[in-house]
Amino acid sequence: MATTPHEHGHNPALLHHFDTPGQQKEAATLGMWAFLVTEIMLFGGIFMAYMVYRWAYPAIWAAAAPHLNTPLATVNTVVLLVSSLTVALSVHAAEAGNKRQLVLLLLVTILLGVTFLGIKFTEYGEKFAHCAGYASPVAWATGGERLAEPECLVPGANFLFPVEALAAEGGVTAAVATAAARPGMKTPHQLFFFLYFCATGLHAIHMIVGITVMSVIAWMASRNRFSPAYFTPVEIGGLYWHLIDIIWVFLFPLFYLV
């Protein structure tokens, strides 16, 4: 009995209110798992909205999905999956006490995360460039190639779903489609693209948080803060990263591959 709180000069990472490093690590890990549950519930609201509207407007969903850039998203999926591998390996490196490998793997993870965001914002940029009347973000910046067929897939006052795609949905004549296709058109197509921007945007915010967390952990690793006896931040940071990855694994088929 009588474990007094401050007899642990041997392990500076052990906080005063825990008895053993094992207890502290279990608490931190369980805490992260519980937090991941809340994250799933947070995205759950958006998935629920997606489910309701996809069930209500299946034809529109089928027509809208091909207007997203699937090749870029596929590359992004690969990038994220590889980053999950490097995170898993970094936890392994921390366990083995290999500092050089740990820092390197964390930096690669951060780089992959930044790549993902870069590609994501290229995708967003494309949509916004189309609304401005240009074919691509580069053309928008340099005043280059204009878009042949007007199209604006950013929800809001200028939203315009292409006419031929509207007609192709079936049940709608070309004349009706042309009449409907005016900027700011109020159709459920907006719901699809709103959910797309919302879900991937929320995911991107989580990526930014994840990259920040990984940067701090990489900095800590480079300052020799971890050892085979203590690397909890690497482990729970890795858990968070895997969750972001898994959410993308669901978003990708739901929006790009319907």
Place this chain on the structure above:
Amino acid sequence: MSTTALINHYATNRATTASAWLKSWLLTVDHKRIAILYLISINVFFLLGGLAASIVRLELVTPQGDLMSADMYNRMFTLHGVIMVFFFLIPGIPSVLGNFLIPLMIGARDLAFPKLNLLSWYLYMGGGLFALCAAVFGGVDTGWTFYTPFSTSYSNSNVVLTIAGAFVMGFSSILTGLNFIITIHKMRAPGLTWFRLPLFIWAHYATSLIQILATPVVAIALLLVLVERVWHIGVFDPAIGGDPVLYQHLFWFYSHPAVYIMILPAMGVISELIATFSRRRIFGYEFVAFSSIAIAILGFLVWGHHMYVSSQSVYSGLVFGFITMLVAIPSAIKVFNWTATLYKGSISYRTPMLYALGFIGLFIIGGLTGIFLSVVAVDIHVTDTYFVVAHFHYVMVGGTMMAYLGGIHYWWPKMTGRMYNEAWGTISALVVFVGFNLTFFPQFIMGYLGMPRRYHVYPQEFQIYHVMSTAGSTILGIGFVIPLVYLLLSLRYGRLAGDDPWDAPGLEWRTSSPPPTFNFETQPIVTEEAYAFQPEAAHL
């Protein structure tokens, strides 16, 4: 630093400068100090919410709208609802009593994540600041439920600020719940098995489960409302094929379990009070423990009973109604077991016990009218009437509020080291009980007769009930001010309490009052079940 030095430091914690003193509070990671920060801030919000309620009641004395315009009235009852729900009832018992007591009751030195605990308080205050700004800049008129499309497209009030406040407060609630769950799992003293835990801990465990599972859903729903309000694009907008009822589903998926966030910790408090003041182990301990978990689980399956008239199909209404009735079973298990505990107990009518007995009576009325309302046909008849208002006030004020006050009195000596004045305590408990019933019982009658809620003008025939209700709320208000005065006075003039003024067996009484920074001088080891009262002490 040795243990003794730390304890001495706490005992003689007289910071030399004002800024050091302020820092010792605002940057503290001690769960007891954070609980006291919560106690002060939550009571301030309670007084503000109570003030708004008094203005609402004052307006309703006469059938005409003479004190304020319809618009102002909308803003006033919304202010009352938002503050009371998000800033008093939901955080109330967990953040004050739970924060203070959970580590003490399980023999731990602190919560698992002390810094996260402090962050929760700052988030709470941040959210509160948003909500108060919204009120100062003209208020909000949507009601605390923020129903779309009114909140997204039509309301001309500070919806964005208020929703931001509720959103931020939600994260405070999530982090508190998370902290409690991990603490209860990982920080229990040696020998303290799950079935030796006080029922207060079981209740808070169930509450925390709801907090971490349900709150994120309302967070995303409110975020979507926010986006729709700011950029005029969103998923709830019927103009583009969106469904406003989806918002109601997401909102009530949180906000129905949220009423169990309010009542479950209250039930935990009542279990402690009943045990101590009848000096018996709670009858059917395991049943009471599991009934908390059962309420938490069932609570997730009944949100549709808020939406019987919102285009939801009759069949899902019937299913939701049936599951709602099932909630009565674990609730009744609790009430019957508390009553059975009283039987042949050595009962002493101290102030906390008066609140606990008041709770049982009022909760029975609140709970039984809840069963009336679960029946689709009855509910449709009284939808949006004062019957509903009376029902949920019986549960929230008659339940949560009574338990909060009872708990504050019971653990006041532990938190402050001083006893409150027992005579005034008895008086306040009786005044609150009488005032409460006079305020809300007439509302059942007028609601049944057809008085709709949220109207500031009404037919002459309802005036008598409104006058009774307003008179009752005045008495209730006095009942709340009396404890405020004598509890504050007790800080200076109260008798020193000693470690264990109630001769109660819980671990929180096995340390000094107030406890030292790390709670216990030596690690407690538990060898017996909860509520192991010494038989010979029963005659004291």
